[in-house]
Amino acid sequence: MDLLLDDASIDELEAHRLAFPGPDAHAALRLRALLDQRRQRSTELAALNDIAVRLTTARDDxxxxxxxVDQARRLLGVDLAYMGSVYDDEFVIEVTSGALTPNLIGIRLAQDEGLVGVIVRGASPSWTPDYQSEPAFRHITGADSAARSENMRGLLGVPLKVGDRVIGALFACKRQERDFADSEIALLSALAAHAAIAIENVRAIERLEVVNAELSARTAELEQTLQWDRTLTQVVLRGGGVGRLVREVATLSGRPAFFLTDASSVPESLEERVVPVEILFGQCRDGADIVADDFVIAHRVAAAGEFLGVLISVGPDDQQTRLLLDRAVPAIALSLAEERAAAEAARRAQDAFLVDLLSHPASTTDDERRQLRLAGLSPGASYCIAVAQGMVSRTEIGRSEFPVGTVVAEHGSRVLVAVPAQESAVVRPMFTTGATVGISEPARGAVALAAAYREAQQTVDVLITLGRDGEVSSARGLGIYRILLSHMAREHLDELTEEQLGPLMAEQSKRGVPLLESLSVYLAHGRHHSATAASLGVHVNTLYQRLDAIDRLIGSQWRDPDKALDLQVLMRLRRSADLLGK
Incomplete structure (x- = not known):
C-alpha cells in the first residue's frame, strides 16, 4: 500500500506482487489499474471537453x-486517422493525420464498398483487426491500393451523424493487427459526435454566409435598380423624351446607347457593325426580348404588343447592362406613348380646326384670320380642297408628294386635304393612293374655302354614285354629270323629267309596270328587242306591249335617234340624282 500511496506504476506493483505475494499486493494491483483507468477516462473527458470548445470556435471546414483527425490519432494512440464526408452516393476522404503518402485524400468510395459501406449504411461503428484480410466487406482496387500503401491493418470507423443522417465517417488505424476495446469505440464515437455537430454548424454558417452574400448582392442590385428607376422616371416626368432617356442610359452604363425605330437608321458610329446590328434588330422585331453579340446588346421596345423599336447598348454583353436596359425599356415605351398621345391630340385639334373652317367659316376678318391660322393655312394663299374616300388614311395620303403648306385632316370616313395651288389640274396627279378623290377649284378665304369644300364633297359623291371608284376628278372632270352639283340645275332636271317622262312615271306608279326601266334598257341595248327582253327577263311579246304603251303615253317621236339620246341622258342623270338624294 505504501507503494500505491507513492504513486508507483502498475509495473512496479506487479514486480512487488511477484516478490511478495499476498492479498494486499493483489488488492494494490487492482486498485492501481482502476485508478489508471479513471485517470485515463478523466484525461479523455478533459480532452473531449477541450476539443469541443475548440471545435465550436472553428470557422473553416x-x-x-x-x-x-489529429485529436483522434492522439487520444486513441493510433498510427493513422482520417475522415471523409458523404456526398450523395459517395464517401470522399478529405483529411488525414499520420499518413505516409497523400494517396488517401480524394479517394471516392461507393456507399456499398469496404468498411465505409458498413458504417454509412448501418449508421453505427464497426472495426476489423486486419483490414487487408477482412472478408466481411467488398474490397475495391483503389481503396485497397491506398490501404496497402499505408500498411493499414487494425481499423476502427465510426459514423458522423446529425440526427438520423450520416454526413461522414471518422477512422482510426494501426499498422499492426489490433482489436479495439469498447472504451476506444466509445471515445472515437464521442469525438465523432462532437465533430459532426461542429461540422454541421460550420457548414450551416457557410450556407448562411452564402445566402447573406447573395442577399447582399440582390439588395445592392435592387438598390441600383431603384436608383435607375428614379432617375429614368424623373426624365419621363420632366418630359425629357426618348432622346434624353437614351442619353441617360448611356451615362448610367458608361457606354454608347441608341434607340432605333428601323434597321435602316443605324447611326454612323456603328457603321462598321451595321450588318450585326441589323440582324439583332430583326430578331427583336420578330419577338426576341433581348439579344446580343460580342459588341452590342439589343433590347426590344414594345407596348401593348406593338413593336416600337430597339434600344441598343454598345459594348460587351454583361448582366449589369442587361438589367439597366430592362429598366430603361418601359420608360422609353412610356415616353413614346406620351409623345404619340401628344401628337395625336395635336393632330385631332388641327383636324377639328380645319373641319370647323370648312364647315363654319367665320364672318369677320379677324375671326377668319384666326380660323385660317389655327387650321394651319395661310390667309393670303389659294388652296384646292380635296376630299378622299375609300380604303385610305391620312398616313397614306401624307406619303404623297404635296407642296409645302399642305394640311391633311381626317373627318369621319373621309380625308380632307388643303393643297396650296392655283389650278386643280396640278393637284390631281398628286393622289396615287387608289382612293376616290374629289378636288375643288382654287379658293382663298374662309367663305370661299367652305364653298370649295362642298364642291369637293359633291364631286366625290357623284364619282361614287356613278361607280367611278378610285378615280380622281375635279367638278369640271365630271362632264355632263356636273349638272348634279348645282341645286338649281337639279331642280331644272326635276322639271324636265316631269315634262318628258311624267306620263310614263304616272302609268308605272298606277299599274306597277316598269316602263322607265324597259325604255332605259331598250335604248342601252341599241333597240335590239331580243337582247332587251333577255336582260329584263320577259318574253319579247311583253316587251312589244310595253313599247306600244310608251308610244301611247309620250308619243312615238321618242324613237327618233336624237330624241332617244336625249331621253337616255335624261334618265341617266335622273338615276344619278336619285342616288345622290335631293
Whole structure:
C-alpha cells in the first residue's frame, strides 16, 4: 500500500506482487489499474471537453476536419486517422493525420464498398483487426491500393451523424493487427459526435454566409435598380423624351446607347457593325426580348404588343447592362406613348380646326384670320380642297408628294386635304393612293374655302354614285354629270323629267309596270328587242306591249335617234340624282 500511496506504476506493483505475494499486493494491483483507468477516462473527458470548445470556435471546414483527425490519432494512440464526408452516393476522404503518402485524400468510395459501406449504411461503428484480410466487406482496387500503401491493418470507423443522417465517417488505424476495446469505440464515437455537430454548424454558417452574400448582392442590385428607376422616371416626368432617356442610359452604363425605330437608321458610329446590328434588330422585331453579340446588346421596345423599336447598348454583353436596359425599356415605351398621345391630340385639334373652317367659316376678318391660322393655312394663299374616300388614311395620303403648306385632316370616313395651288389640274396627279378623290377649284378665304369644300364633297359623291371608284376628278372632270352639283340645275332636271317622262312615271306608279326601266334598257341595248327582253327577263311579246304603251303615253317621236339620246341622258342623270338624294 505504501507503494500505491507513492504513486508507483502498475509495473512496479506487479514486480512487488511477484516478490511478495499476498492479498494486499493483489488488492494494490487492482486498485492501481482502476485508478489508471479513471485517470485515463478523466484525461479523455478533459480532452473531449477541450476539443469541443475548440471545435465550436472553428470557422473553416478544412481546419475543423484536420483538428478532429489529429485529436483522434492522439487520444486513441493510433498510427493513422482520417475522415471523409458523404456526398450523395459517395464517401470522399478529405483529411488525414499520420499518413505516409497523400494517396488517401480524394479517394471516392461507393456507399456499398469496404468498411465505409458498413458504417454509412448501418449508421453505427464497426472495426476489423486486419483490414487487408477482412472478408466481411467488398474490397475495391483503389481503396485497397491506398490501404496497402499505408500498411493499414487494425481499423476502427465510426459514423458522423446529425440526427438520423450520416454526413461522414471518422477512422482510426494501426499498422499492426489490433482489436479495439469498447472504451476506444466509445471515445472515437464521442469525438465523432462532437465533430459532426461542429461540422454541421460550420457548414450551416457557410450556407448562411452564402445566402447573406447573395442577399447582399440582390439588395445592392435592387438598390441600383431603384436608383435607375428614379432617375429614368424623373426624365419621363420632366418630359425629357426618348432622346434624353437614351442619353441617360448611356451615362448610367458608361457606354454608347441608341434607340432605333428601323434597321435602316443605324447611326454612323456603328457603321462598321451595321450588318450585326441589323440582324439583332430583326430578331427583336420578330419577338426576341433581348439579344446580343460580342459588341452590342439589343433590347426590344414594345407596348401593348406593338413593336416600337430597339434600344441598343454598345459594348460587351454583361448582366449589369442587361438589367439597366430592362429598366430603361418601359420608360422609353412610356415616353413614346406620351409623345404619340401628344401628337395625336395635336393632330385631332388641327383636324377639328380645319373641319370647323370648312364647315363654319367665320364672318369677320379677324375671326377668319384666326380660323385660317389655327387650321394651319395661310390667309393670303389659294388652296384646292380635296376630299378622299375609300380604303385610305391620312398616313397614306401624307406619303404623297404635296407642296409645302399642305394640311391633311381626317373627318369621319373621309380625308380632307388643303393643297396650296392655283389650278386643280396640278393637284390631281398628286393622289396615287387608289382612293376616290374629289378636288375643288382654287379658293382663298374662309367663305370661299367652305364653298370649295362642298364642291369637293359633291364631286366625290357623284364619282361614287356613278361607280367611278378610285378615280380622281375635279367638278369640271365630271362632264355632263356636273349638272348634279348645282341645286338649281337639279331642280331644272326635276322639271324636265316631269315634262318628258311624267306620263310614263304616272302609268308605272298606277299599274306597277316598269316602263322607265324597259325604255332605259331598250335604248342601252341599241333597240335590239331580243337582247332587251333577255336582260329584263320577259318574253319579247311583253316587251312589244310595253313599247306600244310608251308610244301611247309620250308619243312615238321618242324613237327618233336624237330624241332617244336625249331621253337616255335624261334618265341617266335622273338615276344619278336619285342616288345622290335631293
Amino acid at each position: 478544412r481546419v475543423l476536419l484536420q483538428e478532429v
